Amino acid sequence: MAQTPKKRIVVVGGGAAGLGLVRKLAKNDRYEVILVDRNRTHVWKPLLHEVAAGALDPNQDEVGYGGHAVRWGYRFFQGALARIDRDRQVIVTAPLVDEDGEVIFEEHEIAYDILVLAIGGVSDDFGIPGVRDNALFLEHRAQADRFRQKLLNACLRVNARREKGEVDATLPICIVGGGATGVELSAELVNSARALSSYGLEGFDPDAFRITLIEAGPRLLPALDEKVVGKVTQELRDIGVDVRVNTMVTQVDKDRVHMKDGTDLPATLILWAAGVRGESGVPGYSDLELSRLDRVVVRPTLQSVTDDRIFAIGDCCHCVLPGQERPVAPRAQAAQQMADHLLVAIDKLDKGQTLPDFEYKDRGSLVSLSHFATVGSLMGNLMSGKLSIEGRVARLAYISLYRIHILTVHGWLRGMAQLIAGRINRVVRPRLKLH
Template identity: 45%
Template structure:
């Protein structure tokens, strides 16, 4: 077996092909991989990548996933890194190997066997998943928006619910066409706003026996005193007012005690009937990371990292994105860098430089998170947010068209990091042309 000392090139293994992991693999491939200065391998269990902040649009049907997804195999070929399909299940720090489970397809056929990948530098970028806090019924009856598969599943069930209601001759049951979204953070609020428009567009395509204004109801449930608790109160109130105008019911200070097959029970005993329940409250790193191979993790399974983004107990292992517990000294107290796409983007850029310094045997430098604020898209109705965040105290609040353009620019930055300007410009033009000739909502 080849060891770290006799391998001809430095082996960089990146686990996780989300925003941070794929950007890092692409940038390292374009530099170190192209010049044969290192071998870069990306391990990811999915075949295609979709920017996670776009999942609510896929779920609502307002975005065609096929026009935005990135195939890992093609991306790796074009950008000089290797893509290996599979899910990480173990880590041997002594042998410097990542253990990957056998990959099985939808028909139960094994595609790849169990494998081990050796590394000299390992980067953990496995992202996050929903944290149900042990709430009964969530696993059985609630849907989540953790992947494109989840988003497509929700959309399919939503369209089927509308068609079912149109076709039946009996009165609607209490839970029919009722949607309850648990969690009023960015995902929950954005999904609620998008659903208001897309459900009406679906119904408009011939489902005339469904009255969207009377029959379809979307309810957002939040345990905190206000929606978007991470944003300033004024923006929270503006968002809640807009949701109310759209007919979305908002329940704050409402804790969910149980999710049932036909609805949601609150801690105060109230019952909210629902055909579709989405859990969008709380995040944690994947469970397999908990104390993996003796590495230090926190209570939500994040890997504790030093300011250099190296894990606290192994200098050859780095962590970026939602799975990293990275301290963010602010206002005299140390809090963690928030799990946002902008953080993953910044960390991928920083780590690319770190690895190049490491190969040149130069000292590593500390990562410093720059908070550019938060933006929340409410579909075609509005976009709200605060810009520059901690850089200026979070007091620059923006709404409307300018906020919408800034929100769109975040996604364009991600696309530019993956594809470069010529391809992004052509793809954007193609989407604008196609959008003029097709429905603005996915109908299947």
């Protein structure tokens, strides 16, 4: 008796949602699962601010796609999505080149029965002049590594100037965007500044950092309760961060940020962490319907409104649920819930059954201010009102998010081993990564 051919499921994007999805899909003998990503390794995006500040060595926490694929029974292909041919049901990846620009292999075609787009998003520059050319970003590990190197070089320059007698030499850093990335990076940089004097920079005073956090809206962290945000704002100011709300940026130069009120701010390092939109190349991928922010428009089932065989999850997905006016927010917890939904949806699509609508459950938000404080709200719409937490309870809840991520990616046995190893590494390795 002839064996029923396996359905080929191609997942483009190996972020937290995509990586966890392929691991679980590969357990089903009816599927052949292929993960496509432009990188060879994965680092959990909420940790990138720690990588950027030197507080985390990404080599200890990254996941190699190749080894992970062998372990869990799916295939990994390195490549960047170039276009989708819906008529032929194939994706085309761009040529892969090395650091010298030499081609490793030419563009490649991969056929699919079901396609899942989990390509994430990028910060929205809102069309502001100079942002793309002069600001730094924290969207993937390479950018975090670049920020850390620039930060270290700038610190060395300031330290050298101070040792020569310029006691007022400072390092101005401007962070634009008062969401979780901007807030957490601000606090992590203060923590790093306080540790630098123990790493050979004897002339470096922590007060040399001049960190300014700019938010265009009326307050930081719009997803959090106003009372909690007040505590976060005050804590940041107490540790020396200049927090400016209701401040709109109009132009970014190489070493200066200009504001709408006519003032400008000198800055050696400028980090842009405002808004989320689809990548600039998304409109050229295919004829899929996109939102005004170049995110794939999907039905409540998470299927593209253009093609039932194509799903989109995470930051690249524009999903307006029944009874809602706004799309599901581009947050890590939403991406993970979408990935879990697809395990059911793909099974039903394969069996010719009606697909359920995605249901988003807001489980609250947590923000860690390095070693200074952790605050947040739990449960969200799972209970009447929000439960504000802070201190040790909030810290434990924040840490548990990473633990859940590790267990999702590696499974229980390897996940627990990874967590234990990570704990040991944090004790024995240097406090800062300065290379």
